[in-house]
Amino acid sequence: MLALVLAMTTLINNPHFMHSYQIFYSDFGSKTAPEAPLRWRYLVAGVGVPVIAVIFYLWCIVTLNVGLMAQAANVMLFLVGWHYVKQGYGILIVESVLKRAFFSDPEKRLLRWNALSVWLASWMYFNRLLGEFEIYGFTYYAISVPDAVYLPTLVFCVGAGVLTAGMLIRKALKTRLPLNGLLAYATSSYVWLIIGYVHPLTALVIPAFHSLQYLAIVWRYQLNKNEYDADGDGSLFGGLVRTTPARAATLKFILLGMVLGVIFFYAIPFALDLAIAYREEVFGTTMFLFAIWVFINIHHYFMDNVIWRRDNPTIKEHLFS
Structure with a gap:
């Protein structure tokens, strides 16, 4: 089982993170030019977030504050859940556009609020369920969520789910629905954020399914963009394999x-943990592994929040072409 999880991580999970870097930082200079659309969003996500992360980790290391550093894992879990439901919603909207089965603005708003309420309730439940656990060698202490906050959130979540189900039933009686998109939406909003608490192995498998969703969108976008930019003879591996230039x-x-996934998730963290001396009695023996993995997960959210915006002209041009 460990070998299977490692294979999924190497072939599916890690590349999905690296693809966001490849897309985000490609031609970064033109994206941050004075008149470029989304310039400040690119600068904040591409420069500001890494700088803040470096300052945060340095502060934790200098002050020997392992507890504060471990809380970065909670930020990661908070943003990962948000990222999951937003991706499911995004896939639903993409398919609705491709199949000309549009949702109205109020319907989109309800779908968003429902997904976000499930995410928030699941994150609160996770913190209430586990007082502490170990992640990447660090002991993580959950945030205390009082009943006065959790219970109203849970009620809102159930109410939003009922309203969303009713809206979809009424819509299905009048027109066709984008079924694959709805499956992605329901899976990311409910299945992934609930069954992850059933058995520890599910927490290892779920990211692979999320990554497969992501890769389907990224590869479609990249193929369309490459077809638009195609040139050359399409040779691969020294001419041993020939295909279309775009492919x-x-x-x-x-x-x-x-x-890049192998380099940034394995080679660099392990090399740093072996080569750089730090207080192992405080931070354990995998401090850089923890820091880099958590940072990539968090940074991935901020980059995707810029890349996949509907007002991003590059995505609009190639994703639906």
Whole structure:
């Protein structure tokens, strides 16, 4: 089972993170030019967030505040859940556009509020369920969520779910629904954020399914973009394999994501943990592994919040083409 999880991580999970870096920082100079659309969002996510993260980790190391550093894992879990439900919602909207089965603005608003309420209630439940646990060698202490906050959130979550189900039933009686998109929406909003508490192994498998959703969108976008930019003869592996230029460029993009995943998730963290001396009696023996993995998860959310915006002209041009 461990070998299977490692294979999924290397071939699916890690590349999905690296693809966001490949897309986000590609031609970063033009994206942050004075007149560029979303310039400040690119600067905040691409420069501001990494700088803040470095300052935060340095402060924790200098002050020997392992507890504060461990709380970065809670921020990661908070944003990962948000990222899951937003991705499910995004896939639903993408398919509704492709199949011309549109949702009205009030319907979209209800779908968003429902997904976000499930995410928030599940995150609160997770903190209430586990007082402490170990993640990447660090002991993580959950945040105390009082009943006065949790119970109203749970009621709102149930109410939003009932309203959403009613809206979808009424809509299905009048027109067709984007079923694959609804499956992605329901899975990311309910299944992933609930069954993860049933058995520890599910917490290892769920990210792979999330990554598969993500890769389907990224590869579609990248193939369309490469078809738009296509040139060359489409050769791969020194000319041993020939394909269309766009497919060749997309395969190179995918392979590069896998290589970068191995480098940033394994090679660099393990090398730093071995080469740089720090207070192991305080931070354990995998401090850099913890810091880098948590940072990539958090940074991934901020980058995606810029990349997949509907007002991003590059995404609008190539995702639906």
